[in-house]
Amino acid sequence: LARGLAVIPKNHWEEDLPRIIREHQVQLLVVGIPKTLDNQEGSQVKIILGFMEKLREVTGCSVTRWDERLSSKLAERYLLSADLSRQKRKTIINRLSAQIILQDYLDYQRPPSYPQKEAEEM
Structure with missing residues (x-):
């Protein structure tokens, strides 16, 4: 992330x-x-x-x-799985949402990777 x-x-x-x-x-x-x-x-x-x-x-x-x-929902799901209190989740959720947005953008920009065998057949 x-x-x-x-x-x-x-x-x-x-x-x-x-x-x-x-x-x-x-x-x-x-x-x-x-x-x-x-x-x-x-x-x-x-x-x-x-x-x-x-x-x-x-x-x-x-x-x-x-x-x-859905970045906030995903961030909240991460934080719930980490078993953080509601107050701690509230203070972290915006930062984590921003990280998720950036990671989604970076993942989209990354060229697809193909397994070696599949790449050779192309």
Whole structure:
């Protein structure tokens, strides 16, 4: 699973995020877009698209959107299986959801791998 670098307080992101991007040579930011189960964009999408534009301006980084459907549910399932208390789950769920969104994006970008025999037959 992808790892998070830091949790940035909302009121400091414009100062902290560009510094983190420079330190880690980040080239792309992945932002989760809330969609409904029938693939419709949720009510928060306009706000998020505006935030993505602000991210581009402040960081100078490329920003892409990724479907975040069910990432919170999956994160909660992970945390339940780890037998964490409700309070601990609540504090971790957003961070874990972000890691799941990033991992989904990275998995999608990875070229498919074929078993050696299958690759030779192609």
